[in-house]
Amino acid sequence: MDGFQRRREQKKQNILEAALLLFMDIGVQKVSISDIAKRANVSQVTIYNYFESKHNLVHEVFIYYIDKATSDFEKVINSAIPFPEKIKMLIFNKKEVSSTINEEFYQYLMKEYSSSEGNYIEKIYAEKAVPYLHLLFKEGKEQGYIYKNLSEEAMLFYIYMLKDYIQREEVYQKILPLTEDIMNIFFYGIMGKEQE
Template identity: 65%
Template sequence: MDGFTRRKEMKKSDILNAAWALFMEFGVQKVSVAEIARKANVSQVTIYNYFESKENLVHEVIIFYIDKEWLEYELLLKSNVPFPDKIKQIIFNKKETANKIHEDFYQYFMKEYAAEMSYIENLYIEKTVPSFINLFNEGKEQGYIDKDLSNEAILFYIQMMKEHMQREDVYQKVLPMTEELMNLLFYGIMGKKEDEKK
């Protein structure tokens, strides 16, 4: 990558980071392109040159955020961290995100999630499902997931939950319950929480 391309990519990354931070705190509606430009230390013209419109920028910020989150999950899932601790970290991360994300930005995020063949859907099919299967197998090997439960049944359960959460009337209510739903998803599969096994 030459110097010009590198600088361009860094500038684009600065804009995405600035927009993401502002959207997380204030939501999409209340944040102007001028405010994003100020925070990213670029001109508004630069933002429009890179993203064409605020709507496209929001879409790109969601993809940027998903990629960032997925990279962290991937590192966690491939690590030597014990299975129960992986689950706790996944739940804690979801709780932290739910506590920090502005309701307005969350609604934009969920509209993207609900769109057919969205970036999120492709990531789910190509990367999340195979990684979850590996995680379930690891949980079974370590005795935390019932070996009689097939991966197909677990994935079917997750798919039902996922499809339900893609409905607008559902995702508008779900944010305050994020931690509870993650607990239900993972500890429901495991049978009981780790501290209850002792």
């Protein structure tokens, strides 16, 4: 990649990051192209040259956000920290996101997720999340934190049930404040037996 292309990609990244931060903080509807341009230190024309419309920009931010979340998940899974710490980090990340994300932006993400455009999430889920969950479950079993007789199929079935359920509009409209509790139930069960 030559210098021009590298600068172009960096500018696009800056626009996506600026838009994401504004959407997370204020929501999609209240943020203008002008706001994003100021935050990214580019002109509005530059944003339109890259994305053509706010709708396209929002969609690209959605993909950028999913890629970023996937990368963060991969880093935790691949880290050398002990299994219980990985689980705590995953729960903390979910808690942090759920407490900092704008409700309207979250609703938009979930609507995209449950629509035909949500196929991107399905693709990432199948190609990256599921294989990493296999690794996490294997590690947890090997270290004695997950019951050895608990099948991976049952754990994945449970995850798929959750994933399919939260795609329903009446569910995703209410789920944001419950994110940490849902993660705790998944990893520790309703008995709350956290591993210390």
